[in-house]
Amino acid sequence: MTAEIIDGKATAAELRQKVADVGAEFRQKTGRAPGLAVVLVGEHPPSAAYVRSKVKATLEAGLQSFEHKIPAETTTEELLALVDRLNADPAVDGILVQLPLPKHVDEQAVLTRVDPDKDVDGFHPVNVGRLSIGLEALVPCTPLGCLKLLQKYVGDLSGLEAVVIGRSNIVGKPMAQLLLEANCTVTIAHSRTRDLPEVVRRADIVVAAVGRPELVRGSWIKAGASVIDVGQERVEQPDGTRKLLGDVAYAEAAEVAGSITPVPGGVGPMTIACLLRNTAVAAHRREGLPDPEGL
Numbered sequence: 001m002t003a004e005i006i007d008g009k010a011t012a013a014e015l016r017q018k019v020a021d022v023g024a025e026f027r028q029k030t031g032r033a034p035g036l037a038v039v040l041v042g043e044h045p046p047s048a049a050y051v052r053s054k055v056k057a058t059l060e061a062g063l064q065s066f067e068h069k070i071p072a073e074t075t076t077e078e079l080l081a082l083v084d085r086l087n088a089d090p091a092v093d094g095i096l097v098q099l100p101l102p103k104h105v106d107e108q109a110v111l112t113r114v115d116p117d118k119d120v121d122g123f124h125p126v127n128v129g130r131l132s133i134g135l136e137a138l139v140p141c142t143p144l145g146c147l148k149l150l151q152k153y154v155g156d157l158s159g160l161e162a163v164v165i166g167r168s169n170i171v172g173k174p175m176a177q178l179l180l181e182a183n184c185t186v187t188i189a190h191s192r193t194r195d196l197p198e199v200v201r202r203a204d205i206v207v208a209a210v211g212r213p214e215l216v217r218g219s220w221i222k223a224g225a226s227v228i229d230v231g232q233e234r235v236e237q238p239d240g241t242r243k244l245l246g247d248v249a250y251a252e253a254a255e256v257a258g259s260i261t262p263v264p265g266g267v268g269p270m271t272i273a274c275l276l277r278n279t280a281v282a283a284h285r286r287e288g289l290p291d292p293e294g295l
């Protein structure tokens, strides 16, 4: 079998266009565009690149962008004071603090200071709790993007066996919650899981979010399964070039799977599209408008 390639780039472009349409309608109703504030602390090159992409995508969708680039030496207290100002700013519907933060900053204190109604990353304990009991919440962008890809390419997920590899707060845990909400039978596997290949072999859906390049081999994949690869790491090749690799050995897995995300061009673009989606949703809720349809 040769797997269908799950096109995250095209799916993200469709979602971004929908956000642009919804944003234009919102502007007509309220006289302003939904606004997203992005905070970058320091100059970690990959984070700076992600923030540039987020700002560009925000402006292309016709949303308002507020960019705050602050020095790496910024203290937790100074960052909390900035978050307080953004919480109080009526033009800001969404706040995103780019991770990772410098080591001296209390990350949990910062994420917990963001107004849960503006928490477009879905990392605030209120949103984490709401997601876990099936209430309306702002949901983390990467797992939401994975779910949208699965719903588009697989359809109804009800009753399917899903294995999520990785238990991070940003991807693994919320991904498992979303799959459970979609009526999958969910296993969360991690570094202490015994016989990981055997656990993965029973999955109809595999989400690999473990940060270990090409850990998941083709021989682990059940024929016809859908494989979502969240990993991305630049790995030096024998010829000295650096290649972006996912957590799944793509060529091997694509011979067995029913569908699979590439790296790049799979999950990554969906993360940014879902950020815009969450900003549009947050703006509607803050204005007391019904959630926009089709997002």
Ligand SMILES: Nc1nc2c(c(=O)[nH]1)N[C@@H](CN(C=O)c1ccc(C(=O)N[C@@H](CCC(=O)O)C(=O)O)cc1)CN2
Pocket: 050, 096, 097, 098, 099, 100, 121, 141, 142, 232, 244, 263, 264, 265, 266, 267, 268, 269, 270, 271, 272
């Ligand atoms: N506050 C947050 N910080 C971080 C998040 C997050 O969701 N919120 N996620 C990651 C990084 N990230 C967004 O911030 C992100 C990662 C990757 C991509 C992406 O489009 N990747 C491309 C490949 C890019 C390349 O060539 O290097 C792809 O997969 O096609 C977008 C966003 C950590 N921090």
